Amino acid sequence: MRRADVASSLFWMALGGFVAWSGWDLELGSVNDPGSGFLLFWVGLIVVGLSVGVLVSALRAPAGPARPIWAGARWDKVALVLVVLVAYGWALPRLGFVLTTTVVLVFLFKVVEPQRWSVAIGGAVASALIAYLVFKVWLGAQLPAGFLELG
Amino acid sequence: MDISRRDVLKLGVGGLAAGAIRPRPAAAAEFPAKPVTLICPWPPGGSTDVSMRALAEATSKHLGQPVVIENKPGGSGTVGPATMAAAAKPDGYTLSQIPITVFRLPFMIKATWDPMKDFTYIIHTTGYTFGVVVKADAPWKTWKEFLAYAKANPGKVRYATPGAGTTLHITMEQIAHQEGIKWTQVPMKGGAETTPAVLGGHVEATADSTGWGPQVDAGNLRLLVTWGAARTKRWPNVPTLKESGQGIVSNSPFGFAGPKGMDPKVVKVLHDAFRKGIEEPVYLQTLQRLDMEPFYKNTADYTAYAKELAAEAKAQVELLGLAKKS
């Protein structure tokens, strides 16, 4: 039994079921005017079918994964990076581009794989300003100004 | 603290950003004291975007401050106005283009905005040119012949539109309703597909804005009817729907609005500036090239017109069975 495949196939089965149900709910229509749910319904059913296939072969497979997929994984760091990225999205319209970018970069330089303060702050400020210069000033992209109105 | 931060920034960006540091929002008396942001809820480069950029340039002169276009496309042109209604201060510095879908969509889906309550309407400016074309070698020489054929052969005529629920679709179905015709809409994805569809003989006709223009001029397509209030300058021989007895004028008009609760003095300043802007030759030329028409209404008229548009949209949506459930 391959645990990872069992878990993922169950997930797909649920998702496929949901999609097929949504398709049904949106109506399948008729042959001369297929409805909004037509393709969703069939694709959902196909996903369910395929995931059953994956599940069966996972259950039959020899016990235990050949190499544990989480071996040596620092998943706490992965989670940390994800949280920082979400925080970036939250702060961007509130604090503005330059400030948010600088703070987040300092954090990434410092926390995930610690650098010296000089490298972290210098690198963060320089990167944020270069990004601002290239995207905002040269290319005229619309970046949020934030409460400081540095936009 | 404030000063030093600015200085650091100036050093860092070499003064390039200096112009970007804006003064604080001002009271209505000295409006406008900083650039006005005008949201374009369509992607850059489309006809609406191009016309708005031309108008922004023309209006800036009269407003005394730049009008900056910000593109916020999505939701058939409703994401921009909806975001503005929800998030922007009613200080006159954030405005949005109001496409017709703002009135129509709330009847079709659960929307976050109410077109009657969430906006301060400022000025109505523009409409599009729509028309129906068939292949040049098609048997129908006039709109009347085409309608007669469609009526005599229910279900035979298939017409392409740039999408279901668009003004094109809804107007064609209104015509069908009036004339007792049954024809089949084939919704294409935007204008790029409708012209080839009729050229390649995949459908009998196409109802769209003037993307078909060059093919009509080249003699590959025949323009049967246009939908404006008057005949077009470019094709003066082609009749309008109105004079053909359908009594419909359909041009998907649009104007500009801000969030609810704006100071009437600010509204007046904005209205007057845009009013002068839409008379600038730069803007009028651009409109003509894009086959759009000036369609001016002042603040009070636009506000009343908005009510009409919403009522009309509701009736159309219900007629076509597109209304949201519950």
Place this chain on the structure above:
Amino acid sequence: MELLQQIGTGFAVALQPTNLFYCFVGVFIGTLIGVLPGIGPVGAMSLLFPVTFKATPEAAIIMLAGIYYGAMYGGSTTSILVNIPGEAASVVTCLDGYQMARKGRAGPALGMSAFGSFLGGTASIVGLMLLAPPLSQFAIKFGPAEYFSLMVLGLSILIYLAHGSMAKALITAAFGIVLGLIGLDSINARPRLTFDRLELVDGVGLVPIVMGLFGVAEVLLNVEQALKREVFQTRIRGLLPSARDWVESRWPIVRGSVLGFFLGILPGGGAVISSFLSYALEKRLSKHPERFGHGAIEGVAGPETANNAATGGAFIPLMTLGVPPNVIMALLLGAFMVHGVQPGPLMMKQNPGLFWGVIASMYIGNLMLLVLNLPLIGMWVQVLRVPYRILFPLILLFCLVGVYTVGNTVFDIYVMILFGLVGYLMKKLEYEPAPLVLAFVLGPLLENNLRKAMILSQGSFAIFLTRPISAVCLLVALFLLVSPLVPRLGRKREELAVEEVS
């Protein structure tokens, strides 16, 4: 003879100093935005749009066109260096290009993609000159039935993108189709799977998905390991493709040019399909398909040639029918109109100088791009020498800014993060992201055209078989699906064996 004269007129226009200057500005900006993720040619062209009000029509169009094909040139750079595809057409380049970079062969990968782009771009301009009018007739023959069958053909190549389990590849593809269908139904404007979120009404963006699945997921996979071990081999092996690389790449380049040019003519996803199709074709024809996905140069040369060849093809519907096959061409259409020129069947007669001048400028622009890009390779390769612990925050910044500038919305940032996590888990659980992207692009087109075809035929499936182009596409798809099954049974075991060892 007449043609030669017209081409002469074209070069006379394109070689005027002002126009040369605008051409250079265009390709230079194009390269820059091609390298930067997110802000694509559409964004840059619309920003420079007002600038062109003051230029002559020739100069304006030459510059805007330069941005377009210049961006295609630069698009492969980040795919190869840091696994960030700027747009869908460079997703396939990630598969082998990035693996080449990790093995210290970023130079040859970048070099081959530059040469391939040049050759594909040039070939498609020749095609544009010689074949534009007849091909416009070919393009309008494509109705819903033909498109549906072409999409079936496109999806049938999924089978060549799968490395391990076929069932898993098909699941991710199905997931891609579902994602593609989110938003307002293009037939009747009903919202599907939008969960009453306004942001989802227009569907999920392609850029946030690909940047998440490839760029962010790759960073997460590397961060998960202790960063002492370097991600890239620092010993750089060669800056330019070797003689052997050329031998391996010459036929992929030829095939990629032809594929790209013809598929580029068709609206909707031409460049994307051509790059995926080219990859599948090279894998199918290769004597060593097991090398694909581990740094095979053919997997870079073919698709990169194809997506650049598609840029030339895309001009045909615009300049001969007046119909823009994609958003970028719609923007160019706007530029033509603002300058009082109406692209379409009459343009060749009414504005020969402009028509041929723009085409000639594309020759020159392609040459400029090659000269501009080759020296840059040395610089790009140096980027990989930066230690990964310093590089990864910058890669993330790149993704964040890029994805924000596409739609100016924070929602896209969240979508990208979500797909970063999805991509990370998929890699862990041995699912492939590439089929998802292909299906995401083709799925909605498949559905839309199927439904349109059924409306047109009043419910008869015969429409797909009685129309010749459609029938041919379906036959080729059938062949692609069935042919590998017989010899594949034997080969598949070898492939799997190789993968377990590596």
